[in-house]
Amino acid sequence: ETGVTQSPTHLIKTRGQQVTLRCSSQSGHNTVSWYQQALGQGPQFIFQYYREEENGRGNFPPRFSGLQFPNYSSELNVNALELDDSALYLCASSLAGGDSYNEQFFGPGTRLTVL
């Protein structure tokens, strides 16, 4: 069973640029969630995708957007980067349905630094 993978591992961008982060979900999982974890804090929910459609969104501005593909992999796009966007971005996959819906499996994260 393949776990959740994310790419790239690290990324450095400058203010105003755009970035795309990628995530491959665990085999058999159809739901992907994205989280932002600032240094020293707990992860904050950005949004979730289920069967290629957004299925919930946290308190993040529209410049944070996403996609989910037919194979359930996902992208997180952030436009007009700001210094405060510097964080670890975590992807988590899960399987919708029953108790298993709530259990999410996390990838190792992408560390984004905005200069």
Next chain:
Amino acid sequence: GDSVTQMEGPVTLSEEAFLTINCTYTATGYPSLFWYVQYPGEGLQLLLKATKADDKGSNKGFEATYRKETTSFHLEKGSVQVSDSAVYFCALSDRGDMRFGAGTRLTVKP
């Protein structure tokens, strides 16, 4: 909205000491509760979970009981090891987004 409050750290213990990390939650529905662990430079790993009141989650010597009457899900371990040094996150989920506490850093000294 739903939220989690967990004990502030850092916590420093000697090997074989007893560990308790407090976690309380606020929720309008009937969430599932989780403890995740994060080792340096890594993502989150599920440590244990409980999906309904009075359930006890356990794994690797860690335990936590879902207490609806006190809205708590405290993490305990009878005898910690140096390898348990990490950041521990309490979280809840109610069929959607997962809400995390701020995390508690645990350091275990030999």
